[in-house]
Amino acid sequence: MSETQSETVTLVVRHQVRANHVPRYESWLRRIIATASQCPGHLGVDVVRSHQARVAQFTCVLRFTSLERLQNWIDSEQRRQLIAEVEPLLRTGDQLEIAENKEFWFVPETAQAPPPRWKQSCVTFLVILPLSLLVPLLWQPLFQRIPWLGGYLPSNVVITLSIVVLVVYLFMPIATRLFAAWLSPTVDEDRP
Known part of the structure; x- marks a missing residue:
């Protein structure tokens, strides 16, 4: 086995693209792939596209001959400029993962992004508030019958x-389930 094969390093880049920016992203993707292919040690790239809940996800797998050459690409001014250019099109930024082996098996992330925390907080509040008012009242008869159970800590x-x-x-x-449509990301939330 050659030294190049034994040192192959894989970079996995995941981008969640805002729904209304996919064509611009695809154009940008062709440019960054062409730029990366000119870097010393570049061995190739594969791109997997998936689409869930109005979110386009692109997973790019780049292979380099060594960790040093991969790091040179990651730190390069060309890549920095291209990432700065694409950032406004992305929902979650530039997500990188490095695997230091010659083969990298992966499954594109298909899980939908969680709802915004403020929406989660609203639903949680709507569920907990009535229970925090009702549950103590339901336990009161038992607490009166068993005084030690009615103490502060128990x-x-x-x-x-x-x-x-x-x-x-x-x-x-x-x-x-009741608030599923409201909790799901919407096209309006994707807009900058």
């Missing part, structure tokens, strides 16, 4: 455990 443990179990196993799945 009662809070019982109430908190009840709320957590109800949220995780019953109400949050229902709320998530």
Whole structure:
């Protein structure tokens, strides 16, 4: 086996592209692939495109003869300028992963991006607030019958455990299905 084969390094680049910018991104992608192919040690590139929930994801797998040559490409002024140019088209920035072996098996990320945290917070609040008001009232008869269970620490443990179990196993799945359309990324959210 040659030294080149034994030192092959793989760079995986993932980009989530805003829905209304895919044609511009594809044009940019052709330019960066051509530029990378001129770098010393470049062995080739593969591109996989996937599309979920109005988000186009591109996974590019580049192979170089050594980690040093790969790092030279990553740190190059040409790449820096091209990445700066494409950043406004991306949802999540330039995501890099390096594998120091000659073969790299991967599965493109197909999972949809999570909803914005503020939306998650709103749904969680809508689920927990009624439970935090209702659950203590439901436990009051038992706390009156068993005074030690009604103490500060035991009662809070019982109430908190009840709320957590109800949220995780019953109400949050229902709320998530109910608000699914609102929680999903929309084309409007992709706009800069």
